[in-house]
Amino acid sequence: MAEQFKEQGGAATMDPSPVARWITSTLMTHLFSPGTVDRRRAKAEKRRARQGAPHRVEYFHQVDDGYSHLMAQVLPRLVARYAIELHCHLVEGPQGRNVAEPELLLQLSRNDACHVAPEYGLAFPHHPEPPAAALVEQASLILAAQSSADFATLASAVGSALWARDAETLALLAAQHGQASAQQLRAVLDAGNQRRANLQHYSGAMLYYGGEWYWSVDRLYHLEKRLAGLGADRQPGEPMLVPRPEVDVGELRDSGTLTLEMYVSLRSPYTAIVFDRAVQLARDAGVTLQVRPVLPMVMRGVPATREKGFYIFMDAAREARAAGVAYGIFHDPIGEPARRCYSLYPWALEQGKGNALLSSFLRHAFALGTNTCHDRGLRKVVEGAGLDWQAASAHLGQPGWEPLLEENRLAMYAAGLWGVPSFRLLDAQGAPLLALWGQDRLWLVARAIQRELQRGAPDAA
Structure with a gap:
């Protein structure tokens, strides 16, 4: 394991006990369900x-x-x-x-x-x-x-x-x-x-x-x-002061000149609610998508307070509900579950299923409440990605994935970003056009893609 990876807390993270993980997951599922919020x-x-x-x-x-x-x-x-x-x-x-x-x-x-x-x-x-x-x-x-x-x-x-x-x-x-x-x-x-x-x-x-x-x-x-x-709007029926921007793919399609980088982690609620939408945006817009997973912040030694964790899970549930994204039945994948899935990622990439594996894991952990701590749960993730569990088992827990995630983290920091999900839009030469942090910036990424394509259109002034 790379020394830099160790310094980021990857080797020292203490996993919660099965009971603590279950209690936290059950509590979060209950607290932020639509019925409880209402x-x-x-x-x-x-x-x-x-x-x-x-x-x-x-x-x-x-x-x-x-x-x-x-x-x-x-x-x-x-x-x-x-x-x-x-x-x-x-x-x-x-x-x-x-x-x-x-x-x-x-x-x-x-x-x-x-x-x-x-x-x-x-x-x-x-x-x-x-x-x-x-x-x-x-x-x-x-x-x-x-x-x-x-x-x-x-x-x-x-x-x-x-x-x-x-x-x-x-x-x-x-x-x-x-x-x-x-x-x-x-x-x-x-x-x-x-x-x-x-x-x-x-x-x-x-x-x-x-x-x-x-x-x-x-x-x-x-x-x-x-x-x-609650009847407190003095101008009912009028547009909101700041309405929620929609993710508009637009009319123009790219032909491979633009690259969208997306930095993600397997324990990020915000990643969970935007991952599939970002993949779909790249597909619909024709841009090249490069997903770059990183180790979750907590597993890098970055502390998370109760107040911060509570707000993030509450806000992610609220944002998912507004976007119509399946979300809210949790089983916390912090620690060993995330590491085990990451160990399969290089192999999944070779099968052309890297994004499918990450998507399946996020869906199972944050929307289906699958316990990914054991093989039974992880098998659901692997097969949900269209991969063979027996073939995956040979790679499970193997080292070698850590340097890739650390390389991605360093690239993310070099771009002035450090949290996930983050996005970078690159031109044909690999020069950055835009660097943004947050699932709530996908609409801006979509607009930036259209603007770049308009600039390159043959009839552009």
Whole structure:
């Protein structure tokens, strides 16, 4: 086994006991089933109505985070459209075990926000470098001095000045609207961080309503649908502020000039809900698909807190439901099940069934609840991929797959990505055209493919 692989935690990961694995899997299946989610929401609404309370939405804003600036631009419209009481909090980024790569995360937020903003009718400048610390502090001091109502109307202007490196405008906003002292800012941040922790979350750009979290503009449609269903929409029947983008393959087809790389892991809920859709997109668009599996983060020694795990499984279930993807009956494949499947991957590739094996494993682990810890369950995976179990048995547990996954991980990091699923779109020369992280970026990948094909069309201007 490669030393680099060992350093990533591949050899040291402790597998859960069969009982612990079963309990966790059963609990996750129950907690995030559609029926349980609906009952939890109904209970929250019943409690709100009984207390005569307003529809209280809390927003957690991180000044140096690109996703927060996107959300800030929508806040005034959110308050105008829905009968909600908005409470705004200023927070810092994820701390401790809740974030593995804080600088990479912020870099990704800037790059991703730049790509996403125009698609949503928002603005975010190309900003490869982090904003100057002095400007971040000035922006924070201004927002820390505002009431929630003023925060919602001012956050976008403050963010626009910050990301434009416009110290003069920030100074003018401070003179017009006031600013907190350094001591007051610290108190406001501490209060926001604590409130977020009390509600069991860890990130910025988050909205909280009725026991559920919604991430920035990308998950706003979930909150909008929920509020509309409760009669809080002041403009019923009108389009949502930020509707969920559809994955539109488009009319043009590639002839092998573009390559779509997809970095995946066998323990990723988000990979599970997008894998087959991404394979289908590549097939329909005619692009060359290169799937590059990596070891799951937890098996690379990256810690996962209860709060983070809970949110990811909840959010993946919600996203799968919206996309009409089969998902939600779990049997956690962390550790030995994933390693055993990976050991079959090089052989499956030789049979032309590499993608089929990964797809079958993800489907069995996340949608069918198959116990892949033993041969009986793994046989279902192998045969579900159209492979022969007896032939597979000769390769099961054999070494040699680790360097391939480590090579993929290094390539993913070199592209400025580190989580899965991630996508890279490459031109005919192998130069990157786009690098994105997240199952919720497949629609943007589809649009990027069409734009590249339009540029190369014979009648393109």
